[in-house]
Every structure is written in structure tokens, then in C-alpha cells.
Amino acid sequence: MALETFTASQPLTLGVELELQLLDTHDFDLTPRAEDLLRELTNHSGEWDVKPEITRSMIEIGTSIQRAFTPLRDELRDLRSQMSRAARKVNIAISGGGTHPYQHWSEQRIFPTERFRYISELYGYLAKQFTVFGQHVHVGVPNGDEALWLLHALSRYVPHFIALAASSPYVQGVDTGFHSARLNSVFAFPLSGRAPFVLTWEGFGQFFDKMTSTGVVQSMKDFYWDIRPKPEYGTIELRVCDTPLQVDKAAALACYLQSLCRYLREERPFEPAEDDYLVYTFNRFQACRFGLDGEIVDPKSKQRSKLRDDIIRTLARIEPHALDLQGLDACNLIRESLTDGNDATWLRRQRREHPPMAALVEAAAARWMT
Amino acid sequence: MPGASAAAHPEPPLYPQIVDWFVTLLRAPLAGLRGADPVLGLAVVVLAALVLASLLHRRLRLPRLLGYLLVGAIASPAALGLLQRTDIDPWKPLIDLAVAALVFELGTRLRPRWLLDNRWLAASSALEAIAAGVAVWLALVALGAPKASAAAAAACAAATSPVITMATFLEARPRGQVAERLLMLSAINCVLAILAIKLWPVLAHTRVLSAPESLTLLANAGAVIFGSLLLGLACGVLLDRLGRLHDEAATMPVLQLALVIVAALLATAWGLSPFVALLVAGMTARSRMRHRLTVQPYLGSAGAALTVMLFVSFGLLSTVEDWRALWPWVLAIVLARLIGKGAAIFATARPSGLSWRQAAALTLALQPMSSLSVMLVADSFGWRTQLPGAEPAVIQALLIATTLMQLSGPLWTLWPLKRLVGEAVDDEPHER
Numbered sequence: 028m029a030l031e032t033f034t035a036s037q038p039l040t041l042g043v044e045l046e047l048q049l050l051d052t053h054d055f056d057l058t059p060r061a062e063d064l065l066r067e068l069t070n071h072s073g074e075w076d077v078k079p080e081i082t083r084s085m086i087e088i089g090t091s092i093q094r095a096f097t098p099l100r101d102e103l104r105d106l107r108s109q110m111s112r113a114a115r116k117v118n119i120a121i122s123g124g125g126t127h128p129y130q131h132w133s134e135q136r137i138f139p140t141e142r143f144r145y146i147s148e149l150y151g152y153l154a155k156q157f158t159v160f161g162q163h164v165h166v167g168v169p170n171g172d173e174a175l176w177l178l179h180a181l182s183r184y185v186p187h188f189i190a191l192a193a194s195s196p197y198v199q200g201v202d203t204g205f206h207s208a209r210l211n212s213v214f215a216f217p218l219s220g221r222a223p224f225v226l227t228w229e230g231f232g233q234f235f236d237k238m239t240s241t242g243v244v245q246s247m248k249d250f251y252w253d254i255r256p257k258p259e260y261g262t263i264e265l266r267v268c269d270t271p272l273q274v275d276k277a278a279a280l281a282c283y284l285q286s287l288c289r290y291l292r293e294e295r296p297f298e299p300a301e302d303d304y305l306v307y308t309f310n311r312f313q314a315c316r317f318g319l320d321g322e323i324v325d326p327k328s329k330q331r332s333k334l335r336d337d338i339i340r341t342l343a344r345i346e347p348h349a350l351d352l353q354g355l356d357a358c359n360l361i362r363e364s365l366t367d368g369n370d371a372t373w374l375r376r377q378r379r380e381h382p383p384m385a386a387l388v389e390a391a392a393a394r395w396m397t
Numbered sequence: 398m399p400g401a402s403a404a405a406h407p408e409p410p411l412y413p414q415i416v417d418w419f420v421t422l423l424r425a426p427l428a429g430l431r432g433a434d435p436v437l438g439l440a441v442v443v444l445a446a447l448v449l450a451s452l453l454h455r456r457l458r459l460p461r462l463l464g465y466l467l468v469g470a471i472a473s474p475a476a477l478g479l480l481q482r483t484d485i486d487p488w489k490p491l492i493d494l495a496v497a498a499l500v501f502e503l504g505t506r507l508r509p510r511w512l513l514d515n516r517w518l519a520a521s522s523a524l525e526a527i528a529a530g531v532a533v534w535l536a537l538v539a540l541g542a543p544k545a546s547a548a549a550a551a552a553c554a555a556a557t558s559p560v561i562t563m564a565t566f567l568e569a570r571p572r573g574q575v576a577e578r579l580l581m582l583s584a585i586n587c588v589l590a591i592l593a594i595k596l597w598p599v600l601a602h603t604r605v606l607s608a609p610e611s612l613t614l615l616a617n618a619g620a621v622i623f624g625s626l627l628l629g630l631a632c633g634v635l636l637d638r639l640g641r642l643h644d645e646a647a648t649m650p651v652l653q654l655a656l657v658i659v660a661a662l663l664a665t666a667w668g669l670s671p672f673v674a675l676l677v678a679g680m681t682a683r684s685r686m687r688h689r690l691t692v693q694p695y696l697g698s699a700g701a702a703l704t705v706m707l708f709v710s711f712g713l714l715s716t717v718e719d720w721r722a723l724w725p726w727v728l729a730i731v732l733a734r735l736i737g738k739g740a741a742i743f744a745t746a747r748p749s750g751l752s753w754r755q756a757a758a759l760t761l762a763l764q765p766m767s768s769l770s771v772m773l774v775a776d777s778f779g780w781r782t783q784l785p786g787a788e789p790a791v792i793q794a795l796l797i798a799t800t801l802m803q804l805s806g807p808l809w810t811l812w813p814l815k816r817l818v819g820e821a822v823d824d825e826p827h828e829r
Contacts, residue, residue, distance in 0.1 A: 051572065052508055063574050067750050115514035117750050118577055383688040 030235040030247075033171030033228055036261030039289055039352070040167035041099060043281050044089045045270050046080055046160040047110075047395075048127055050120040055388040057130040057158065059083035060119050061138060067113035075106045081143045082135040082158045086121075092167075093281075096357045100278035104397075107274050111396040122392040123277075124370070125160055125195025125209035125269025129384050132156045153216060159209040160270040162192060164281045165262035166288050171228025173292070174256045178222060178263050179299035180291045181284075182307060185253055185267055186314035186323050187338050191361060192268035192280055193318045194370030200384060206318030206371040209269050210311075218244065219251040224301040231256070253311075267311075272370045272394045275360065282357030286349040287341070293348070297327055318369050335365055438480055439488060439709070442472050446709045458823060460807040462564055462708055469712015470804055476715075485710050492710050495703035497661040497675050498654065498696045499563045504629075504679020505692050506580055517749030518578070525741035525763065526586035530555040530593065532737030536729035537791065546788035550795040552593035554734050556767035557583040559672075560711075561806040564704055567694045569811055573820030574751065575758045579810070582759070584676055587767060588622075591670055595621060625664060625673035632660040632674070633681020640686060650697035657696065711768060715800040719793055726794035731802065738763050758813035765806030766799045 051058040061083045068077050074091035088106055093099040114121045135155045137147045147154040168174040193206035205211070213219050225231045238244040247258065255264045265284060271277045290296075303326040313321035314334060321334045342358055349358045367373075377390050450464025472479040485492070512519040530551040537547035562583045566576065595618040636656050643652060660678050664671040682690055695701040720727065739760040746756035802809070814821040 052511075053506060058572055060574065062752075063750065066752060112514075115511075117515075117574055118508065118511050381688075385688040389688070 029239075030228075030232040031258040033174060033256070033258045034261035035169050036167040038167050038169050038173075038292070039094070039285055040262075041093045041281050041285055042090055042165035042260070042262065043093075043099065043103070043277055044087060044163040044165075045123070045274075045277060046085055046087050046162070047270060048122045048124060048160055048392075049084045049086055049114075050122055050127075050388060050392055052118055052120050055120065055385045055392070057084035057127050057135065058119060059136045060117065061086050063117045064110075064113055064119065067116055068110065071109050071113075073102065073105050073109070075102055077106075077110070079138045079140070079143075081138060081146060081154060083138045084130075084135060085158060085160065095353045096278060096282040097353065099281060100275055103274035103278050107395070108397045114396070120389070120392040121396055122388065123160070123194060123270040123272040123395045124374070124391050125193070125207055126198050126212075127158070127160075128197035128374075128388060129200040130158060131199060132158055150216070153212075156212055156215070159195070159212045161209065161213075161266060162268040162270050162277055162280065164265045164268070164284050165257060165260060166265070166284060167260075167262050169261075171231065171256070171258065172226065174261075174263050175222075175226050175228065175231060176299065177288060177291060178254045178256060179224060179226070179303070180297070181254055181263075181265070181287070182221060182299070182303060183326055184287060184341070185265075185307075186310045186321065186334055187341065188265060188280065188284070189267050189311065189314035190318045190321060190334050191283075191338070191364060191369060192271055192276075193315070194269040194272055194374065196371040196374055197378075197384070197387075202375070202378075205316050206369060207269050207315045210267065210315050213251060213266075216251045218249055220253070221304060221307060222250075222252050222254065222256070224299075224304065226299075269370070272373065272391055274395070276364070276370070279357040279360035282349070282352070282354040283345075283361050286345040286352055286354050286358065289348040289352060290345040296344075300326075302326065318371055319365060338365060439484055439706075442468060442480060442713075443706055443709050445472075446705060446712075460565060460568055460811050462561070462568060462807040463804075465705055465708035466712040466804050466807070469709040470715040470800075471712075473713045473715045475717045475800070480713060482714060485713055488706060488710065491703055492707050493661060493665075493671075494658060495700065495707035496560055497657045497671060498700045498703065499560050499707075500672055500675040501653070501657050501660075501679040502567075502692055502694075502696065503559055503563045503580060503584055504676040504681075505683045505690065506577075507584060507676075507680055507683075509680060509684075511581065515749055517745050518581070521741060521745035521749055522582045522585040523589070524745060525582060525738045526555040526589040528741040529586075529734045529737035530590075532733035532740075533730050536733035537726060540725050540729055542726060542791050542794075543788050546791035549594070549597055549787045550730065550791050552590055552597060553795055554730055554766065554798070555593065556587045556590035557763045558765040558767040558803065558806055559583045559587050560707065560768070561765040561803065562762075562810060564708070565807050565810040568807075569814060569821040571814045571821035573814075573818060575755050575762065575818050576814060576820050578751075578759055579762045582763060586763075588673060588676070590767065591672060592618060592622065621669055622673060624667065625669040625671075626677050628660060628664055628667075628669055629674040629677025629679075630681050632656055632678040633685060636678070636682045636690075637685040640689060646691065649691060650693050650699075653692065654696050654699060711803055714768070715804065716793070716796050717800065718797075719790070720797055723790060723794040723797060726791065727797045727801070730795060730798040734766075735760070735764060755818055758817040761813040761817070762810045764802060764809040766802035768799060768803065 049058055049060050049064065050056070059082070061079045064086060065077065065079060071077070075088055077086060077088045080087045088110070090099060090102050090106070093102065110121055132152070132155045135158045137143050137154065168177060189207055189210065195207050195209040196202055196205060198208045223234055225234055244250065247255065253267045255266060257264050268280055271280065306324040306326050310323040313323060319335045322331055323334050323337055324331050338361070342362060346358065349355050374387065374391065377387050381387060381390065446465045446468035449468050450461040453459040453464045454461050471477055474481060533554040534547050534551035537550060538544055562579055566580065596614065598614055636652065639652055640649065656678070657675065660674050661671045664674040695704050742756050742760045746753065751759065811821065815823065
């Protein structure tokens, strides 16, 4: 199957996808109730959509195409209130968070669709271990070449998004020491990592043909890269964020990405190169492990700096673009979380006050739901 | 005792000569044992129940509860007559405790706010109890039963056995909406049934009641419910307070068991409803203690042992006396219940968020009948015989129906949860 042509789309439009946890209201463990919730939401109002994910205790929502922070945030809030009402009706709770602190992956059940069964058969236990919850942000780009350029230029900023969104410190009842343990599950997949360094869509097409000819890959969906082009939407998709505990933060992260993309496209402060990826895995690990306290190495200047400082500097640089995109509120929210800490920090703080894990999950659910 | 309308002459045996010989063989030593210690006979039966239940579970994948019930039924006067009903009298307090523990645990699993979040659920819970009651009443009256007695039977028939529901829940550990609704609905329909029985003289118009008499009756019923509520609240709060002082995981089950005993005995002594008191105690404890409350299944191994005895006793209370004369009424009760509950559940399924398959599963799971009627006539659980003037034949039909729907109870609950909606999975076969 040849690579599809890249659909042209209006640049800098946004789409946000969130994977959410479905929780039992008795013990706040994951509960396989996606079908019940989906049935309740069949006639929801609004342009957003809701669909099942690989295991039945996950659910995915997708916003409509948005252009600015306030309408995006309002759509997410509307979605949140409708979903909360539906969830209460069928006696479940919904929460954000990159992982569920104490679910055991072996108890998860695969949602019965063609694609999910295929993934389950191919990847075995990894499919059930993939009960992790992420936020994917789509940014519109006008053509395939620009998509690839932006994809590689953004790689330097991937640690920002990992650290800001990190919300998965607990796995199977234990504090992993990471801010984002979710990404360790993602990295287990053979086709994870980053896209090959190609800057033209034609060149990318050749790479894709080679991969499909080996039979390793059948479609773009089989790549689990941190940033992935989505030719049928005409977007690039950032996939490293954990699902935040609040929808306002999800909107803020999306708009931070939007302003960043505008800054990169218009000012072109640097040209991406293959050597940028020399420090990529180190920076990514620092962000996953230490969150905002991590350190990153600038691929061009080879300077090491604190991630927090790097975000502050970046916010300053993108401010005029945020202003033009009406995204200043988003940047302010990001700045606040630099001082308050990310969601992983919040979860750890909660744990100190409320020892039982179930209480922690209940607090997280209360934080998400209205 | 159940079957107060015992036939003047015994029914001809339902089994052939050889079994009769076998039974006579067993009766002699058991009579001897009974002479030595009346309690020993039941203990032997309980041991037999454990063995049979384990066998049935391993070979035929049947629920263990079914094994306990069957052994009790086989030993009962209805079948082999190895034990008489009076033999369980010394065990009554422990049996009451087993029921109390299960009801308390049921209370801890309920989230009352769900009824507010889903108004249609609240509607369906009231509707299914009322529809079942009305359907049974209509069916019995159509078959010639006196209206007042039919009303008593209908009130009892509205309930789903919370004990079988909860015990099956603990054995199979289902997860899903049908299981959660089953718990909620069986709690609510039992409370409604208790209320209906309390108000039976008013409902049944047994004789013309003057206004003050009706008012007294209503006030009395209200006082019982309200009093039970207060008792339950107090016990829940007490458990919370004591739990804070004694923050050890080991003592929590003992604390819970002790409190359950206190609540049950006080409720009985004060003429309140132990069922309501313990249900509310469980709900209060959950709402106040949240995740500090850990409830071991059956409140620990002591409760688990008591539950085995409970189910054997249910089996022992089986009766099929006069079934040849009463089978139309028995069938009427069973079918009308099924139809009444089914109609209500299906009518409210879509608005309350259930799929058709889930509605079918829920209807089936609600079929096990409660021993309320047996308790009433057997004078245990503190309710004095409340039904003077009720036609004994109708009550006997109710008891036979209860026997049937109790013995088959675990299957009615488990099969839909496993096979229809997949909320419970089969245990892995044990390898020995």
C-alpha cells in the first residue's frame, strides 16, 4: 500500500484527542464499561466525538477542528460536563492521568473490534499493557514537506511537552520514581521512537514503501512515533503527552504547541538536522524521569540547561505569536504549572495526605469531572 | 413453623424402595446422634455440604452455594427427612448473624447517590417491586386465592433474596452494571417488601379499619423504618469512630462483626427491622469511612463459615407439602414474578442506560426469592408472626415457590452474569 497523498489543511488548526480512564465507583479500579458509556453518549450534543480504545476500560474523545484557546477550552469543558453526567448515570467515574496507579494489566479486556483484535494478536501482552492514557494533539499543515520540516524542528521541544503533561508516577501500586512512566509502555513497542530524518514527502514515501515491502508495517497507524504525520487529516500529531488531570491544561498544552509551531514556521530560528537526534533520547529520558526538574542539552549549542528554564525562555520567544493566536491565557496556564508543578507532582502530594491509593484515584477523578 | 397447614396424613414418598432402605439406615445413627447432641446432626450435614459443594464445583462448574442448598434440601423433611426443622433452632442466632453480615456488606457496596444521578434507575427499582407484587396478586386472585392472603404473598414475592444475591456476588466477583444494579435493586425491593408486609392489614383490608386504626398502623410502620434508619446510622458512625481509634487491619473485621451483632440484636429487641438497620449501617460506614473501610468477604472467615450454615439451613427449610394441590398457585407466583419484574426492567431499560441484553440478564438475576416469608412464619429475625388471618394454603404455596426459587437461586443469578453479559468469569480450574 503506497503512502497516501498529504491532504492540504489550514495551517495551525488544532485537534485534541484525550484517552480517559473509566473507574469503578466502589474501589476506583479500572472497569470495562466503555460500551455502557458509549451507549449513553450516542446522542450527545456538540461537534466532538467519542470512541472506544484498545481496552474496554479506556475511552477516547476527539475535539472538532479548533483555532484558538478559548473555543477549544470551552468545547473540552462542554464535553467534560456531558461525559461526567453520563458516567454518573451508569455509576462510573472518569479520570485523566497517564496510568492507573494500581490496575493490573492482565485483568484488562480487549475491546471487540477488528483492529484491536489484530493488535492484541500481534503484540500479545503488550497490547494489554498499553492500558495507558495519553493526549494527542494534531496541528494542521499545508503540505507534506512542511509537515516533515515541522516534525523534525519540534523534536527539540518534545521534552517540554513530556514534562508539562506528565501525570503517571504510579504503576501497579508503586511509585516508579518517574514523572511519566506511561512512556515506558509506549517505548516497548517495536515501531516507537522517532521518524526517520527525511524532509520531503516524496522521500518519506520511499521510506514508507520500503517498510511496507518488508511487511513490517501496513499503514501509518502502525508507527508509534512521538510525532507522527497524519496524511489523511493533513496534520502532524504530537503523541508524547500524558492525559492531564484537567481539561483546561489539555487545552493549554495544545495552544502552547500551536504558538510554538507558528514561531518555528515564521521565524525559522534553526534548520533541523539529523544530528539533533543525538541528544534526543537523553533529553526525553530526563523529562520522563525528572519532569520539570530535568535537564536538557540543546542540540545546536550543546549547552545543558534546566528544562524549566528552557520552557521559560521558549515562552518568552513565542509570546508575540501566542498573542496573535489569542493564546496568551494558555501560556499563562503553562507558566503557572512551572511553579505549581505538573500533575505527577500533584498526585504525589495527594498521596502524602491520603495514604490509600483508591483515595488518590478518587481525588484525581474528582479533579477531572464536574 | 413453616407449613403450619401440615397435611393430616403424610405424603406418599417420592422415591423408590431402595432409597427408603438407605434412609432408614442413616436415620438410626442420626437419631442416636441427635439424642446425644442435637447440634451434631446439623454439623454433620454442614460437613457433607462442603464436600458435595466442592465436588459439584469442580466437576460440573456449579456454584458452591448450590451444593450447600442441595444438601440442606436433601436432608430436609421434604426429601430424606434426615433432620427436622426444629434441629436448626439452636443455630438460629448464628444464622441470623450470617444474614446480618451479608446485609451489612451489601450496604457497604451501595452508592445511594446513584439513584439521584439516574432517576430512571430509581424509578425502575420501585417499579419492578411493585409490578412483581401486583402481578403475583392478580395471578393468585385469578386462580381463586382470597384477596387478603394473596396480598401477603404478593408483598413477600416482590423481594429478591439479598442473601443469595450477595453470597453469589462474593463467590463470582462480577464487575459491571448488571451486577451493581442487582445489588441496588435487591436492597430496595426488600425494603419495599418489608414496608408492604408491615402495612399489610391496611393493604389487605382484612377487616374494616377505622381511620385511627389505619393511622396507627401507618405511624407504626413509619416508626419502625425511621427507628431502623437511626439505629443503622448510629452503628455506622460508631464503626467510623472506633475504626479511627483502632487503626489496624487485623482488628477491623472483628470490629465489624461485633457491630453487626449489636445492630442485629438491638433491632430485634426494639422491634425494628434488622434488614434496614444493617443496610443503613453499611451505607453509613462506607460514606463516612470511604477508603479506610476495608470489608473482607463475609467479614472474614468466621462469616464465611456462618454463610455455609446459613445456606444449608435455607435448604433445610425447604418444603413441598401439598404441592399436588397447590402447584397452580406456585406456578402463578413464579411466573407472575418473572413477568412483572421483566416488564418493569425492560420498560425502563433504555432510559436508564441498559442494553436489552443487560435488561434480560438483570431480570433473570432478580428471580431468587427471599426467605422473608419463611422468616415471618418461622418466627426468627424478630418479626413476630405478622399474618393472622392469612390463608395457610396461600402461605404454603408461597413457601413452596420460595423453596424452588431459593434452591435454584444461585443459578438464576450466576448464569446471566457469566453467559449473557460476561460480567463474571469462570474460575480457573484448580490443579491438584
